[in-house]
Amino acid sequence: MSPPRGLAAWLHLTLAPGIGGETQRKLLAAFGLPDHIFSAGLSAVRSVIGNKADLLLDFDPAENIAQALNWAEQPDQHILTLADTAYPASLLEIPDPPSVIYVRGNPALLQGPAIGVVGSRNATPQGLRNAEQFSRTLAGQGWCIVSGLALGIDAAAHRGALAADGATVAVIGTGANRIYPARNRELALTIAERGAIVSEFPLGTPANAANFPRRNRLIAGLSRGVLVVEAATESGSLITARLAGEQGREVFAIPGSIHSPLARGCHKLIRQGAKLVETADDILEELNGQAPARHAPIPDDANEHPLLDTLGHDPCGLDELVERSGLGADSLLSELLSLELAGKIAVLPGNRYQRVD
Amino acid sequence: MSPPRGLAAWLHLTLAPGIGGETQRKLLAAFGLPDHIFSAGLSAVRSVIGNKADLLLDFDPAENIAQALNWAEQPDQHILTLADTAYPASLLEIPDPPSVIYVRGNPALLQGPAIGVVGSRNATPQGLRNAEQFSRTLAGQGWCIVSGLALGIDAAAHRGALAADGATVAVIGTGANRIYPARNRELALTIAERGAIVSEFPLGTPANAANFPRRNRLIAGLSRGVLVVEAATESGSLITARLAGEQGREVFAIPGSIHSPLARGCHKLIRQGAKLVETADDILEELNGQAPARHAPIPDDANEHPLLDTLGHDPCGLDELVERSGLGADSLLSELLSLELAGKIAVLPGNRYQRVD
Numbered sequence A, B: 001m002s003p004p005r006g007l008a009a010w011l012h013l014t015l016a017p018g019i020g021g022e023t024q025r026k027l028l029a030a031f032g033l034p035d036h037i038f039s040a041g042l043s044a045v046r047s048v049i050g051n052k053a054d055l056l057l058d059f060d061p062a063e064n065i066a067q068a069l070n071w072a073e074q075p076d077q078h079i080l081t082l083a084d085t086a087y088p089a090s091l092l093e094i095p096d097p098p099s100v101i102y103v104r105g106n107p108a109l110l111q112g113p114a115i116g117v118v119g120s121r122n123a124t125p126q127g128l129r130n131a132e133q134f135s136r137t138l139a140g141q142g143w144c145i146v147s148g149l150a151l152g153i154d155a156a157a158h159r160g161a162l163a164a165d166g167a168t169v170a171v172i173g174t175g176a177n178r179i180y181p182a183r184n185r186e187l188a189l190t191i192a193e194r195g196a197i198v199s200e201f202p203l204g205t206p207a208n209a210a211n212f213p214r215r216n217r218l219i220a221g222l223s224r225g226v227l228v229v230e231a232a233t234e235s236g237s238l239i240t241a242r243l244a245g246e247q248g249r250e251v252f253a254i255p256g257s258i259h260s261p262l263a264r265g266c267h268k269l270i271r272q273g274a275k276l277v278e279t280a281d282d283i284l285e286e287l288n289g290q291a292p293a294r295h296a297p298i299p300d301d302a303n304e305h306p307l308l309d310t311l312g313h314d315p316c317g318l319d320e321l322v323e324r325s326g327l328g329a330d331s332l333l334s335e336l337l338s339l340e341l342a343g344k345i346a347v348l349p350g351n352r353y354q355r356v357d
Helices: A007-015 A021-031 A034-040 A042-049 A052-058 A062-072 A089-093 A107-111 A125-140 A153-163 A182-194 A211-221 A236-246 A261-271 A280-288 A306-311 A318-325 A329-341 B007-015 B021-031 B034-040 B042-049 B052-058 B062-071 B089-093 B107-111 B125-140 B153-163 B182-194 B211-221 B236-246 B261-271 B280-288 B306-311 B318-325 B329-341
Strands: A077-081 A100-105 A114-118 A144-147 A168-171 A196-199 A225-228 A250-253 A345-348 A352-355 B077-081 B100-105 B114-118 B144-147 B168-171 B196-199 B225-228 B250-253 B345-348 B352-355
Touching: A007 A021, A007 A034, A007 A062, A007 A077, A007 A100, A021 A034, A021 A042, A021 A329, A021 A345, A034 A042, A042 A052, A062 A077, A062 A100, A089 A211, A089 A329, A100 A107, A100 A182, A107 A168, A107 A196, A114 A125, A114 A153, A114 A211, A114 A236, A125 A144, A125 A153, A125 A280, A144 A153, A153 A168, A153 A182, A168 A182, A168 A211, A182 A196, A211 A236, A225 A236, A225 A261, A225 A280, A236 A250, A236 A261, A250 A261, A250 A280, A306 A318, A306 A329, A306 A352, A318 A329, A329 A345, B007 B021, B007 B034, B007 B062, B007 B077, B007 B100, B021 B034, B021 B042, B034 B042, B042 B052, B062 B077, B089 B211, B100 B107, B100 B182, B107 B168, B107 B196, B114 B125, B114 B153, B114 B211, B114 B236, B125 B144, B125 B153, B125 B280, B125 B345, B125 B352, B144 B153, B153 B168, B153 B182, B168 B182, B168 B211, B182 B196, B211 B236, B225 B236, B225 B261, B225 B280, B236 B250, B236 B261, B250 B261, B250 B280, B306 B318, B306 B329, B306 B352, B318 B329, B329 B345
Parallel strands: A114 A144, A114 A225, A144 A168, A168 A196, A225 A250, B114 B144, B114 B225, B144 B168, B168 B196, B225 B250
Antiparallel strands: A077 A100, A100 A196, A345 A352, B077 B100, B100 B196, B345 B352
16 A cells, blocks of 8 residues: 555544644654655654554555545535645644644635634523624624634624624534534534634544534634633633633633623633723724734745744754743644745754755 | 911811812921921911912911811711821821811721722612622621712612621711712711711812812722722722722722623723622632632522523613513513512613613
8 A cells, every 4th residue: 555645644644543633743843744754654653753653554544534535525625734825824823733624615714814702502692692793793894703603602603793794614623524513503504605614623523522622722723812702610611712812812701790600701701811892893903903914924034934043054953942942842843834834944854953045 | 366286277277278288288298287387487388388378377267167176076076187196097198198087987997997889879770789789798897898978889888888787988078067969868877877977178068079089089098999889981980990099009890791881980990900800709809818708698599580581681671672582572561570579670771671689
């Protein structure tokens, strides 16, 4: 059997059981494209990820790959890899971008300015109204509304964007060919038609509580800021807000009555530094005050990327780079990967990085 | 005529027209006690305050002084000067402490730990409940509740403290022998009996809008922190909060629905750095650095009327309620009436309904 190449290699890398995101990033950092991983051979792969190399190379993903390739041949269904220019640039900024994402709908929406709007599944009627109204206003101003297709606030946020004829993206925790919850099936179909549904999970992945926090990091990752509309103090929305903060995104929260349990999560966020917002304009003011970053993590001018300066013109190991840059290994690897994909650096044997001028 | 001495000299200093607080402080800084000002003679006084010296020394305050001395001889009526040990130590920390204050009631309360509780005169029913409940809890923990005897939040704060058999101080903007507004006369008498009424204005001073901001600085000055319960964005409560901040006092604010105009002032404060509080414990924690044993009363009624859920915690109009509940207007109105009679909801101007917890 010849080693998989191109998209098939990306799928093999991401479908192999036991090979998580971190392992994938290690391999990509060491070998560059997946093609090189599979042509490098077992012992080279072992030198990077130890015994997991066997899990990866013993795995026979032929059937799953065929299914995925077939899925991606249907109209408006796409599989984007880290190496694709259509891959959302905003996700390259987060420490753990998925190696591939499955997209139903218009992948161009993933490149525009976006705001996450999330909140409780058991929202109050006023909370639903707020989610819908804020989203409608923001979408009307050209912002894509990103949410999680859950019942309650999420669904109201998507609906608000659609009501404004605006863009909306649903990031889901199941396979892109599965809709959960079933009650949002119709909404999901509309989003697939007029917006986009995004999943990093293999096709067919069922709903599983463990996957939702991972999904939440993508909601935040795709967004310049995240608005929490209503949330209990222990809730997935607060996880999304925390991840957004860690990713350097703005966090916004709508306050409410101190007697409303679903205002408490928002109040907690505000106490932790989230911006209290009363209107969609409060959000726009905050986000427009920022530099109009059109999500360009890899500047055309190589000299603009600070990591290239840090790297200098000599080969340098990862540990040394961690020390020089002050970045965590994860976010450093993700930066390095995007520089590599842009052809700005090369990875040498022994995991050393070399600037390419 | 021999120069006034002792309390009479303090009264002469503070009653002379045209001699404001700043001028008084200049003289006290230059001469020490007022006795020394009046025995120093015109040219010495001129060297400190220029032509204002004539205003001060030409003034014949005999009648006013006699009235004040007579007032202060009555039981539970006191005039405290900056030189008195009973003068509130907290006021000595502010940049512009009044030279004398008139006190009806127990001046010892001015020395204990105190929290200011202020807010709108046109408070919502829930706002009044919040003011009363927070004040009751704080007073029950030994904190003196300081407010301004105004209608609305102020009166509710005083009442809450009294309900806990706690201490409360009303700082007023009229002479200590005048009560404004008249509707709070009975409350004022109770405060004079069981707490204290404080004014820096000469006896007989009528209500005058210009005096209230000065009054507000004393509410903040007497307090370790100030809680704003409900306030419009342009309001005296925000002045009190600003002065509190300038005096180095903590500022606390209760958030509310983004659709309630009286939550906006609180939200503005929170955005400016005030602490968002949901319970009296939040305040105590901040001021004590530790949580006290008792908890703020937040009722938890298991057998809740379903319409209360439908209503949520934001004000809501009838049409919206018809839509949310699916009930006919007639049966909805009868349900609403019984909830109102049971004290569970309040009717706001514009026929909007607000849940009361």
